[in-house]
Amino acid sequence: MLFFIGRRLYQAALVMLTVALVAFAMFQYVGDPVSNLAGQDTTVADRELLREALGLNDSVLEQFGRFIFNAVQGEFGQSYRMRVPVSDLIAERFPATLELSLVSALIALIVGIPMGVYTALRRNSWLARSFMTLSLIGISLPTFLIGIFLILFFGVILQWLPTFGRGQVVDLGWWTTGLLTASGWKSMIMPAITLAVFQMTLIVRLIRAEMLEVLRTDYIKFARARGLTERSISFSHALKNTLVPVITIIGLQIGSLIAFAIITESVFQWPGMGLLFIQAIGEVDIPIMSAYLLLIGFVFVLINLIVDILYFSIDPRLRVER
Amino acid sequence: MALLEVRDMQVEFPSRRGSVTAIRNVNFELASGEILGIVGESGAGKSTIANAILGLLEPPGIMPRGRVLLDGKPIENLPIEKMRQIRGKRIGMIFQDPLTSLNPLQTIEQQLVETIRIHLDLNEADARTRAINMLEQVGIPEPEVRIRHYPHQFSGGMRQRVVIALSLCAEPEVILADEPTTALDVSIQAQILDLMRRLVRETGVGMIIITHDMGVISETCDRVMVMYRGDVVETGPTRKILGNPDHPYTRSLISAVPRPDKRMDRFPLVEYIEEAQIAHRPLDIRTHWLGQSRDFGAANSEFLVSVRNLEMRFVTVRSLFRSKRRYLRAVDDVSFDIRKGEVFGLVGESGSGKSTVARMICGIYRPFAGQMIFDGTDLTSLKSLRQVNRHRRQMQMIFQDPFSSLNGRMRVADIVAEPIRFHRLAASNDEVKSIVADLLDHVGLGAAAGKKFPHEFSGGQRQRISIARALATRPRFLICDEPTSALDVSIQAQILNLLKDLQEELALTMLFISHDLPVIRQICDRVAVMRDGKLVEIADTETLFENPRTKYSKHLLDLMPRLGGT
Structure with missing residues (x-):
């Protein structure tokens, strides 16, 4: 173990380390950081000073070492455009993305698993068949379309739910949460459902x-x-065995929820990491892009590690050393 | 009054192309304390009877006719909940494969206690006590400790004991055992059969044993019912059926069982079955393709294959530290020589390392230590792939499972042609085609089989495809790893006869691996006995069977089930 x-x-x-190398290489190959920082009327001498100050004249290995040293401490340099440390920007945006992803993952699991179990147990009932048809639609509809439909229906026509933003948030000092206010929850509903639909349909089919x-x-x-009851057979015997292989995929999917919430965040103008990243691409704001890359890599690695440990607790065949 | 009575049972599997009748007109009764055997080959409908009694037919199976009476009361059309209360409580069932019939994620205790509490009115603690008693009764040592273990922590034989404990834990009156020992070794099989006999004697339950193995029948059953393709061909006391059967099918089935006590020239076929009559056209090696330019080295040794101090280890516990690593010594210091043109047998129980030896010789595993000399060349010393391939061409392997050893997405002709193409043994594509057609013809399938896919064939036919594929490289050394243990007796006889014919015609040298001693006696010239990775004894087949030198060989021979209770 x-x-x-x-x-x-x-x-x-x-x-x-590999992800860090890619993130670091972005600085070298996607534009020149000095010309990104300096205005048009900066003199050549000033540019040289800036270059020296940023450590761009050191060897590549030295720069990479420094990059990793800083990244480990959560230091990703300054945003070219916004002139604030990237770590501050991420600290501000990350809670929004994480809350959105976790709520939608919960929706996907809580709705998806029972639906999957039902469609397996009552394979030929009309309800199971209609679930399967719906899940096919859910898998093939693009995320942004679902978001736009939801906005049109609940936001514009019925005017029940806000169409953009996070609503009111509570600042806990190190974390800003929208889960403590009614308006925060109201704003959460549509983006979370939009994000959950694809995962949910995937989970239904997988289960x-x-x-x-x-x-x-x-x-x-x-x-x-042996005459065990159907209930016990379906849920305590069959379902648990079903979950063993499904966990891997669900883990990876939750990772991709966090990483690829970009589209949903754009549609709903959700002030999260994805939106920050999209803007950074538009403005060639390399420090943000590289920090995002590192963070997402970290999230995936972390989730995979958790999934592996979960495996151990579920499957006794792995636990015991023969 | 009979404990269990089946009257005029018929089971059908409706499909779009009409209904298939799996069994018809099945009638029998079972008394308390009696063991009834149901015997027949695969597809005879034996298991269907057991499933139909318990109402567990696989959909879309239905039982349009027939009565099942338990203690005189009909149970065939009970509502689901009533039927559930009979399963496990009044009729228990034992399945074939102990490795797959237990839930891998629950401890033995959880599974036992749940079953006990559903049927008997006991609290958790009492159910646990009962579970421990059950384990003790079926012969599991240290039941208080073992009950907390998971299924994978038990060996195959121990798991089958757990399965039996699970079937018996609610004190059923009838037990249906579906091939209860087929997946087990002979020594374990003997123990489990002993256990089952003892339980019947002590508890007075009625037991039905479903099997394809005449040996099991002769060792355990009071009465036998013989089935052939859904029909009961005859029923009677075991002694009568085995000694003096009335029906021609029973007669030929019994004569086809390989005899442990006498070596015969050929395996008797089950003549009652039409397909048994596939004529083997002898081939002349001097003119046939298979005999052409067998570019073999000219080493003038008496032996074709010599194995010296072969060793193989598998890592069981991994660790960063060398001292903490644990290995399983699957093969430990094994040496033997195989003469040119002989059939060399390798016997042993599962886990004895016999398959591992075969896999090392043909290059699937790399030996941990030791030498393998093939026709004067040390295979472990070969460096380039080209040299290795030259030797690989000369040895071919036939695997145990005919279902997983053929690529299901390739046509049979391509499967057989692949080695010819790989080793560039034919000049043109047309030549490949004619060779393949000829090979398929020789193994008794006919050239037309080439256009089909493996799933269109039965187990025995697939094994013929495997043989054709192995012959396609014009090998001189054939490794057969349990080639017939997945097959019925009648099919087994056909395949073994085919192998024997080919071996004689092509002057093949063969390594024949099996756990089935009667088969070994019929086909092998010399035999090596393996146990726990070590070689126990090497002897001429007749010598081994008549006077084994070691205790273990004697023990194995004693365990062979014999027909007619001799």
């Missing part, structure tokens, strides 16, 4: 396929032949 986690940590460190597989196994047949 310790050996396993140790190896995973080592792999995680390698992945992060259904996996569960059908498990229901065909010998131990389920044996459980039936």
